[in-house]
C-alpha cells in the first residue's frame with residue numbers, strides 16, 4: 195500500500211456496504227449513542243449556509259470507542275429549485291458527500307471514501323430499523339413520497355428486509371416516478387397525488403427536498419408508521435402539524451432534531467424517545483399507535499459505515 199491514503203469510490207463502497215453487515219453495526223451505534231456504553235462523541239453537525247446559491251455545507255465528525263471508528267463526513271446539499279421548464283432535469287445532484295476515515299490511535303488519515311452511497315444506504319438502513327420496531331403488525335402497503343437517491347436506497351433496503359404486498363409511489367414530477375417504476379424489479383403503483391399514495395398505506399417514507407408539508411395527518415391511516423427523512427433544516431417541512439402533534443414521535447437524536455427538524459421545531463411536537471433507547475428496550479415501541487420516526491442523520495452512522503467498508507476492502511486487497 196502506498197503512503198497516500200486510498201480513495202474508495204462509489205462502486206467499492208457499494209460492494210462492501212451490505213445491509214447484512216451494516217444493520218447490526220448501526221443498531222449498536224444507535225444504542226451507544228442514546229446512552230449505551232460505547233463512548234460515542236458526536237456533536238450536532240455544523241452547517242454553513244451558502245445562501246447566495248441556496249446551498250448548505252455540513253461537517254459531521256464522530257468517534258466511537260467501541261467500534262474504534264474516527265471519521266468526519268463533509269456533505270453539501272442544495273435546494274436545486276425546480277427548473278423553469280417542467281420537463282428539464284436539474285443539472286446536478288442535490289447532495290454530495292465525502293467521508294474521511296482516520297486511525298484513532300494516531301490520527302493518521304486512513305482513507306477517503308465516496309460518501310454518497312454511505313449516506314443513501316445508512317439512512318435507509320436506519321429507517322428499516324425504526325420500521326421493524328414501529329410498523330403495525332400486519333403491514334402490507336408501503337408508500338414512498340419522492341423519487342430521488344434516498345427513494346431508491348429506501349426501496350432497495352426495504353425490499354430486502356420486508357415483504358410488502360403493495361408499493362405506492364408519488365413524486366412531484368410524475369415522469370420521475372414512472373422512470374423509477376420502470377427501472378426497479380417490482381410492481382410499483384405510480385400515484386397522481388401524494389394523498390392517493392398515502393391512502394391505506396401501513397408504512398410511509400418521505401424522502402423529498404420539500405420545504406412545505408407534503409404529508410398531511412388527515413390522510414394517514416391510524417396505526418401507520420412514517421419515516422420522515424427529508425426536511426432537515428429548522429425552517430423546512432415535509433409533515434404537517436396535525437400528524438406531528440398526533441403521533442408518537444421517535445427521533446435519531448433528540449438534540450439534533452430539536453435544532454434541525456422544522457417538522458419538530460415549528461409544530462412543537464413532543465419527542466417520545468430516541469431510536470437507540472427503543473433498540474436498547476429502555477423505551478417502548480408503541481407499534482399499535484400512529485408513529486413517526488424523524489431522522490436527521492447522524493455522523494456516527496457514517497463513521498461505522500466507513501470503517502466497515504475500509505476494513506472489508508483492506509482484507510480483500512490483502513488477500514489478492
Ligand SMILES: NC(=O)C1=CN([C@@H]2O[C@H](COP(=O)(O)OP(=O)(O)OC[C@H]3O[C@@H](n4cnc5c(N)ncnc54)[C@H](O)[C@@H]3O)[C@@H](O)[C@H]2O)C=CC1
Nearest residue numbers: 288340341342343344366401402403404424425489490491
Ligand atoms: N435523514 C437523513 O439521514 C438524511 C436525509 N436526507 C434528506 O432526504 C431528502 C431526500 O434526499 P435525496 O433523495 O438525496 O434528494 P434527491 O434530490 O435525490 O431527491 C429529492 C426528491 O424530492 C423531490 N422534491 C424536490 N422538491 C420538492 C418539493 N418541493 N415537493 C415535493 N417533492 C420535492 C424531487 O422531485 C425528488 O424526487 C432530502 O431532504 C435530504 O436532505 C438526505 C440524506 C440523509
Ligand SMILES: O=C(O)C1=NCCCC1
Nearest residue numbers: 269271313426490491492
Ligand atoms: O445525514 C446526512 O448526511 C444529511 N442529513 C440531512 C441533510 C443532508 C445530509
